[in-house]
Amino acid sequence: MGVERLDIAGAAHRELAGNVAHLHPEQAMFEAMIAGWCGQQSARLLSVITIGQRESVLRRFAHFTGTWPWQWTPGDVEDWASALRSGPSPCSHATLRYYQNSVAMFLSYVTDRRYGWSEECLQRFGTHPVQICHEWNTARHSADHEGRPQVRPFTRVELQKFFDFADEQVERADRLGRKGSVAAFRDATLFKVIYAYGLRRNEAAMLDVADFTRNPKAPEFGRFGACNVRYGKAMRGSPPRRRTVLTVMGWSVEVLTEYLEHIRPRYTPGSRPALWPTERGGRIRAAYIDTRFAQYRDELGLPAELHPHCLRHSYVTHLIEDGFDAFFVQQQVGHRWGSTTALYTGVSGDHKNQMLRRALDAGLAAGPIVDGSGSGSGDGLDRQDGDR
Secondary structure: OOOOOOOOOOOHHHHOOOOOOOOOHHHHHHHHHHHHHHHHHHHOOOOHHHHHHHHHHHHHHHHHHOOOHHHOOHHHHHHHHHHHOOOOOOOOHHHHHHHHHHHHHHHHHHOOOOOOHHHHHHHHHOOOOOOOOOOOOOOOOOOOOOOOOOOOOOOHHHHHHHHHHHHHHHHHHHHOOOOOHHHHHHHHHHHHHHHHHOOOHHHHHOOEHHHEEOOOOOHHHHHHOEEEEEEEOOOOOOOOEEEEEEOOOOHHHHHHHHHHHHHHHHHOOOOOOEOOEOOOOOEOOHHHHHHHHHHHHHHHOOOOOOOOHHHHHHHHHHHHHOOOOHHHHHHHHOOOOHHHHHHOOOOOOHHHHHHHHHHHHHHHHHOOOOOOOOOOOOOHHHHHHHHO
16 A cells, blocks of 8 residues: 655655756756755754755765665665775764764655655656665764764863963954954953853854843852853754853853953944954854864964863863762753763762762771881781782
């Protein structure tokens, strides 16, 4: 029994023009498939950026194979994976898995009979697309964390060095009579806020002045007692997630106060709400944060694996090191699972630390194995000497 073709977003009959003879029918079919897939994803409320990235991956795969989707084979996936993982700049495990998943999702769409693409291909080309991605030729998600092992938090010395250098750029621009001192001050404050509130790049870039509010439980921070993040990382077509990050680093209040009172007004923002305005009246973007960060990092000679997200890693690590509760830190950074927060830091989990402290305290309470003279009542050291 066949599956009824539905009049839904992405259906073949909605993308293919009827009674039109194409000069290149294969190319026309491929473009219609992509347009339908994009429409189907839009109906699921996926972001334009996500849809565009997946389309780009699919076109790369098609270019690599030199064939059309109804001609693809499992061997094409294996050959592509080998090519991506070889050469001077091999892609990471997570990137490879993302590429393969994009191809697999496209093929799941075009082989779903409700959309009618298989029937159209069979009628026009005598064959139809099949799912070529399976568990034997694709990368598996077998680890909790697939990030590059080189990526790590800043040490406290590196972090202070980075912030000092950012401040020096303001003084340097003033000394040389350059107008870039205002932008340098803004950027130095931006990096400090990313760290002080554990923000992602886009979360920081999208902040407005009004996103900082009072916390009645911490009146000493005034109007900067909390940061309301409105553009948190979205999940599976959902709108951006919101969260409130409580201020825990008192120095950040002084930094923000100075910036808002003396620096931001020099951009003459008027009624525009952006916390980080540009000279042209817009707001800075995540790509700008990457570029400026890389410039400072490279001029300082810091390791190339450090990037803006490492400031967020550092926030988690340093709070845990300073004794903050792990669940509090998890809520601050907006992680759904504590295991995700744990991956951001090299500090042991709370349970492991409790076991370690209990064992150390028990050992100290029992006293030393030998007395100070070396002739103590315990026999542990004596046995070790005898064994030698």
